[in-house]
Amino acid sequence: MRAVDETGEGAMTEQAAAGGAVSAAGTTGARHRVVVIGGGFGGLNAVRALAAADADVTVVDRTNHHLFQPLLYQVAAGILPPGLIAPALRSIIKNQANAHAVLAEVTKIDLANREISTEAPDGRTIALGYDTLVVAGGATHSYFGRDEFAEFAPGMKTIEDARYLRDRILSAFELAEISTDPVERAELLTFVVIGAGPTGVEMVGQIAELAHTVLPRDYRSIDTRQARIILLEGAPSVLPPFDKKLQVYTKRVLEKMGVEIHLNSLAVGMDDDSVTVKGPDGVQTIRCRTRIWAAGVAASPLAKMLAEQSDVETDRAGRIPVNPDCTVPGHPEVFAIGDMISLNKLPGVAQPALQEGKYVGRVIKARLAGLPAPPPFKYFDKGSMATIGYRAAVADAFKVKVTGVLAYLMWAFIHVAYLVGWGNRLGTMYTWARALVFTKNRGHRIITFEQAHTQVEHHPQPPKDTPVIEQSVPPATGTVESGPLPPGDRPAEQVPAAGRETG
Numbered sequence: 001m002r003a004v005d006e007t008g009e010g011a012m013t014e015q016a017a018a019g020g021a022v023s024a025a026g027t028t029g030a031r032h033r034v035v036v037i038g039g040g041f042g043g044l045n046a047v048r049a050l051a052a053a054d055a056d057v058t059v060v061d062r063t064n065h066h067l068f069q070p071l072l073y074q075v076a077a078g079i080l081p082p083g084l085i086a087p088a089l090r091s092i093i094k095n096q097a098n099a100h101a102v103l104a105e106v107t108k109i110d111l112a113n114r115e116i117s118t119e120a121p122d123g124r125t126i127a128l129g130y131d132t133l134v135v136a137g138g139a140t141h142s143y144f145g146r147d148e149f150a151e152f153a154p155g156m157k158t159i160e161d162a163r164y165l166r167d168r169i170l171s172a173f174e175l176a177e178i179s180t181d182p183v184e185r186a187e188l189l190t191f192v193v194i195g196a197g198p199t200g201v202e203m204v205g206q207i208a209e210l211a212h213t214v215l216p217r218d219y220r221s222i223d224t225r226q227a228r229i230i231l232l233e234g235a236p237s238v239l240p241p242f243d244k245k246l247q248v249y250t251k252r253v254l255e256k257m258g259v260e261i262h263l264n265s266l267a268v269g270m271d272d273d274s275v276t277v278k279g280p281d282g283v284q285t286i287r288c289r290t291r292i293w294a295a296g297v298a299a300s301p302l303a304k305m306l307a308e309q310s311d312v313e314t315d316r317a318g319r320i321p322v323n324p325d326c327t328v329p330g331h332p333e334v335f336a337i338g339d340m341i342s343l344n345k346l347p348g349v350a351q352p353a354l355q356e357g358k359y360v361g362r363v364i365k366a367r368l369a370g371l372p373a374p375p376p377f378k379y380f381d382k383g384s385m386a387t388i389g390y391r392a393a394v395a396d397a398f399k400v401k402v403t404g405v406l407a408y409l410m411w412a413f414i415h416v417a418y419l420v421g422w423g424n425r426l427g428t429m430y431t432w433a434r435a436l437v438f439t440k441n442r443g444h445r446i447i448t449f450e451q452a453h454t455q456v457e458h459h460p461q462p463p464k465d466t467p468v469i470e471q472s473v474p475p476a477t478g479t480v481e482s483g484p485l486p487p488g489d490r491p492a493e494q495v496p497a498a499g500r501e502t503g
């Protein structure tokens with residue numbers, strides 16, 4: 001009995017109907033079966049590189065889209081709609097006859113039996129057998145051992161995360177507008193971003209632009225320009241991995257945009273209304289309702305799953321070490337790529353993942369064609385970039401360090417070029433032109449009562465008949481309370497992280 005059959009060729013056959021377990025011998029059974037876990041930068045490029053291969057390629061992802069994470073912060077800022085940066089995987093590969101997509105979460109990898117187990121959204125278990133496996137599960141947030149922070153300081157890795165943050169930021173302004181309590185307003189208008197890597201810098205820059213440029217004329221009771229926007233960083237500079245000149249420029253521009261930067265400062269405690277910070281001036285508690293975590297990432301748990309079965313140790317960021325051809329030690333039929341691996345000290349950014357994906361596609365094709373194996377993977381460094389705000393960015397590419405409008409244009413060009421699909425590229429350019437150049441507005445600021453309500457669930461509600469909304473502007477400074485480190489509070493341990501926020 002067929003359980004899942006999208007290609008018409010018989011993708012998976014049901015094995016144990018009673019338990020809902022499904023087994024698959026691959027796509028057709030006859031051809032070489034390549035299973036790719038993850039349709040991100042690494043996985044998708046591996047799939048595409050296998051377009052002409054004599055193999056059936058199955059890409060399994062727990063989302064139905066390929067997410068362009070570098071532009072996630074623009075969804076959180078209400079600039080871009082999610083669809084432009086997250087095209088459906090199925091539509092990307094629709095013209096690749098040998099590939100098909102499965103929406104399911106991989107729960108187990110069995111290297112000995114060459115099979116993976118997955119859970120579909122309806123709870124059924126699907127087993128997929130493979131001849132070659134490519135694992136590209138990416139990375140997840142790391143709270144450096146302080147997982148309880150996750151409840152108070154969400155990070156940004158998925159479309160849901162970005163939408164949640166957008167709701168949170170916009171709700172804070174809405175709630176401040178209807179609040180009549182100056183202390184509460186000040187808390188609502190204080191935004192703390194933890195981690196001054198590229199994501200933290202981009203996020204804080206966007207909140208500053210919202211507060212100072214986009215929103216001021218939209219509100220009547222509050223002056224959004226009085227919002228406190230705070231960036232916390234444990235290292236002595238912003239953008240720790242970047243060149244000194246670019247760090248200095250970034251700090252200067254952010255401060256000009258009204259961002260308070262606290263360097264050498266670690267978040268050591270959090271609750272619904274505050275973040276406690278240990279910095280050069282001691283310990284202080286900043287009253288705030290919005291905290292965003294941009295401080296650390298750890299490899300996907302799939303890395304550990306592979307490591308445990310191949311007798312290797314993951315590093316402190318949970319990444320699995322791989323051979324120079326991206327194979328997992330002891331398993332030439334299994335490749336691991338992207339943010340979840342450690343190879344030649346490459347950073348956890350898009351280019352290594354993308355290039356590794358293309359590379360393993362070439363290796364697999366060569367094997368299938370009986371050709372000699374390509375030489376070990378060699379990374380071509382195309383540099384790094386980050387935006388700060390409107391027409392301000394930094395770029396370190398091809399041995400040139402650029403700041404300002406030129407860097408901004410370089411950043412925009414590169415990011416549009418790497419988006420998947422012309423429709424998304426044109427749509428993004430149009431939306432940017434409209435939002436940033438012509439109207440200075442954010443076209444995707446939609447929140448509903450329910451979304452705003454979710455953001456205040458932890459806070460006591462004011463009486464139902466709270467009457468007057470004052471037309472005055474209270475000082476919107478979040479209270480800073482200094483004092484000793486609360487008992488039990490310890491700084492989040494700083495470990496080298498797997499991904500982009502690595503210092």
Ligand SMILES: Cc1cc2nc3c(=O)[nH]c(=O)nc-3n(C[C@H](O)[C@H](O)[C@H](O)COP(=O)(O)OP(=O)(O)OC[C@H]3O[C@@H](n4cnc5c(N)ncnc54)[C@H](O)[C@@H]3O)c2cc1C
Nearest residue numbers: 038040041042061062069070106138338339348349350353
């Ligand atoms: C907010 C943000 C901004 C960034 N900005 C930049 C930037 O400007 N420049 C840059 O170079 N890099 C940037 N990066 C880093 C870059 O996005 C990553 O390095 C890159 O995505 C890594 O590719 P990957 O294929 O390893 O993982 P990903 O692209 O994350 O793909 C992993 C895929 O695996 C799927 N998956 C994971 N676990 C499972 C499972 N158990 N079952 C099924 N599917 C699973 C996920 O759904 C996902 O689709 C940014 C990252 C973030 C989060």
